[in-house]
Amino acid sequence: MIEGTPGQPYGGTMSEFNTVEGNMGKRRREASSVLNQNETLCTITSFPRLGCPGFTKPEYQPTPVEKGVSKSLFFPDEAICRHPRFSALTRNIRHRRGEKVAINVPIFKDKCTPSPFVEEFPEDDGEAARAALPDHIYMDAMGFGMGNCCLQVLTNSHMALSAASPFYRGFVSDNDCRWGVISASVDDRTREERGLVPLKNNKYRIFKSRYDSIDSYLSSCGEKYNDIDLTIDEEIQKQLLDAGIDKLLAQHIAHLFIRDPIYVLQEKIHLDDENESDHFESLQSTNWQTMRFKPPPPNSDIGWRVEFRPMEVQLTDFENAAYVVFVVLLTRVILSYKLDFLIPLSKVDENMKVAQKRNSVQEGMFYFRKDIFKGELMTMAKWMREFVAKHPQYKQDSVLTDKINYDLFQKCDKIAKGEEQCPELIGNPVNRFK
Incomplete structure (x- = not known):
């Protein structure tokens, strides 16, 4: 996963909005310039076969042993960024929690998907068997969440609109968004803090992951x-x-x-x-x-900021720029017209759960003051699902093979580079940067 930011903040004028897509394209080209032959850069939220055998190059084996950083059955320590922050976070979250993180995403039940869907883990010491839920895709490391990508704007329905991650560990899930996965991947709460046992050694009952x-x-x-x-x-x-x-x-x-x-x-x-x-x-x-209030550092000229965090990253610079500009424009409209879109936070939490479900942008029911989107275009998640469902190698068993995954990325790469049109996903955009 690569994080890209503009060299300096964008301005707030309409002319500045027109530079966002071009700046994203420039950063994409800069990153692509250091790739080897037959390598490409693709802006997707989650790699569909993350945690499957051979997903790294060179291939590394997981290290589910005590001396390992993550002790994962699927995610090798070599796949963790070499900066000490990331291995320390992975190890410390596991140590503080008292066990490995447990990520369970509902499996999509296709015609030939086993029912119940239950996996066996040959290297398991018993922890995975206890943590994995029936009819769910099980994952056990911080990398399954922090290895995802997103689109963040410094300024809930946006998560459903930008939904782009329906596949996990080589399986088709029943969710379209990464949020629950990344939330569980860094959940360092102990059993006491999660309310599973009475408080004894910890001070607080904490209701959510960090x-x-x-x-x-x-x-x-x-x-x-x-x-x-x-x-x-x-x-x-x-x-x-x-x-x-x-x-x-x-x-x-x-x-x-x-x-x-x-x-x-x-x-x-x-x-x-x-x-x-x-x-x-x-x-x-x-x-x-989902929103982060960011006070300025001491002795700096950086202003007060708000970070908007729920959106998923899209295939093309056009889509990503459109979401960024839309969020900024929305803040200007709210401030200028003194609009009030607030709803009770309990309803926000319910919206977050709905937003992650399959095709929620068209089928989900959200708490909101008024209907605001037509739902005419597909989300990236729905488009990816339909590509997989139509692939000749797909056996309607919720399994995403290497071949399906490769063909999906070939298609994504051509769309992102403008070599193929995809009006069902992004309409017929007009931009100035071709």
Whole structure:
């Protein structure tokens, strides 16, 4: 997975909006320039055969042993980025949780899919057998979530609209989005914190993974919609209130601080907190919510920011640019016309669950103030499903073979490069960057 950002923030004028797609294309070409022959760059949310034998090059075997970083049955440690942050996060999440992460995605039940769908794991020490659910695709490592890609904008229905990840570990799932997978992949809560056993060694019952939907609105007009339980560190909240911090912001920060840091560099332990924010960021940056409020670092000219995080990445620069510009334009319209789209957070959580389901953008029922999208175009997830269903090698058994996967990527690559049109997915776009 490669993260790409513009060299400097875009401006807020209409002329700046017209540069987004071109900038994305420039970054795509720059990354592609270092590839070898017969290699290509493809912007997809999740690699369909991630965790299958031979998904890495060169091929590595998983290391489900105690000395391994992830102890995964499917995901080799060599596939983890070599920066120490990522192996440390993988190991520390597992250690803090007291067991491997358990990711279960519903299997899509096709005509020839076994029922019940139950896998056997030859290298299992018993943990996978306990964690894997019937009729689900089981995964057991942080890489299955953090190895996914997304489209983030610094400014719920957007997740359903951009749905682009229907396949996991070589199987066709019954979900279209990555959110539940990545949420479970970094869930470091202990059994006590998850409410499976009474609290004894831990302080809090925590209702969500540290990667999940928001838990509170920060604006005064949204306060009345904060209708879900919010676990907070009371001492932190009092300290912030005594220092004159706004009540809702103090509550938000106190909620972040119920978590433990899961990655701290040794040389960053003793810092001047008056002038450095690394201690705050060690918790702020590992609370991955659908929206992230980002205060500016000390002694910098960076402004206050909000990060919009639920969207899935699309095949083409045109689509990705369109989503980015739409989100920014939407914020301008809301501010200019003083629109109120807020709904109770309990309904937001329900929308998040619906948004991940198969073809939810056309078949799901969402809580919203008014219907706003026609649903005429396919989501990327639906288009991928139809490609697989029509493939001559697909046996209607929910299995995505190497050949199907390869042909899918060949098709994706041609569409992304503009070599083939796909009006059922992206319509008939007109742009200035061909």
